[in-house]
Each structure stands twice: as C-alpha cells, then as structure tokens.
Amino acid sequence: GAGVSQSPRYKVAKRGQDVALRCDPISGHVSLFWYQQALGQGPEFLTYFQNEAQLDKSGLPSDRFFAERPEGSVSTLKIQRTQQEDSAVYLCASSLASTGRTTDTQYFGPGTRLTVL
C-alpha cells in the first residue's frame, strides 16, 4: 500500500465499552509501533512489535490496553472498559527495521481519534 492506514478514523464510545483499533502497516515493514497522542501533546509510546512478537509493552497505561499482531502484519489495539481519560488520538507507525537498536524511519498512519463519553 501507499502508506500506513488506520481504521476507524473516528470512534465514539460510551464509558465502559470495549473498542478495537486497527492498523495496516506498510507492506514488508517488520516493526510496528502504537502511540497515544493527547490534545496539544506529542505522541507517547504504548507498545512495539517486531513481526508478530510484542517486544515492548512498557507504555501501555493499564491492563485494559491490549495489542496484538498475530500474523506479523495487521495490528489491533484493544481497549477494554473505556474511560474518559482514554480519549486521545491513537497513532500507529511502521518501519522497515528488523533490529531493536536502529533509527530507521518510522512512517505514521493518520491516527484514530477516540472520544469516550
């Protein structure tokens, strides 16, 4: 594909609902990242995959957040029992890099704006 795509672009959830956010990385990209961006802030790291392996989930704010990438391509970020503080833009990025210590360019998707009422 031309770039990283994310769906849905906008999601409104009632507090307590579960949501699933999808990321389609650039074909062939090994690394995949999820970030959370609050209004007026920079992106904050949530979790990182290398192929299907979740190598770092240190940024996930609570056990309500879960991410997977079962076949090493598409990834899903799931948030259970959403809270108002979960309202943010969730960004996905992918890179060609296959090693953990590299500065390979990350390509970001447009994000999913989640609003929890």
Next chain:
Amino acid sequence: SQKIEQNSEALNIQEGKTATLTCNYTNYSPAYLQWYRQDPGRGPVFLLLIRENEKEKRKERLKVTFDTTLKQSLFHITASQPADSATYLCALDTSGGSYIPTFGRGTSLIVHP
C-alpha cells in the same frame, strides 16, 4: 526530572523569513534527535535525524543543529512559505540509542503570506 521542552506558543512569521524552532531537553544524553512535521488530522512525518556527534544537518530548506552541551536543538526553515505552516515535533532517544523516540509537545508554526 527528565523533560523535553518546545515552545508551546505558536510562532508567527512572514513568508520568506527564516523560522527557528527550539527543542531543549534536560537529564537525557540522547544518541540522536529527530524532527517531525505534523499537520492537523494527520500523523507525524519524519523530516530529519541528527546524531550526537553531528553539529549540523541540512536538507533542502531545512537545517538542524544539535548542541549536546547546551542540550538544545534548533530547527530552521529558510525562505519559509505558507505551506510550511504546521506543528513541528522534536523527538529524542531517552535510553541509549533506543528505537523508540520520546516526543516533545511540538510548536505550531504559522507562516503568513
């Protein structure tokens, strides 16, 4: 505490002038620093990376400097155009060359025709 600081106030300049954005950090020793552009409703787009042993890097109308003594990076856009209006984010590694950059909050640049 560890911080990455970018001016939260928007920078307004006239077309054709040079825009200079600042990124200051404390209590980090980053191996690299990156600059990204972010437009409303879009994800960040990578612009430039500069390593700790590099003082300056250029790409077309962009120039980045990195002063590890002052713990500061300056990002310059020469001959600015209204199309350069966006939010510019700096990001740096916070743990020994990690692939995961830590982002500042960004500075909004508005170039007036």
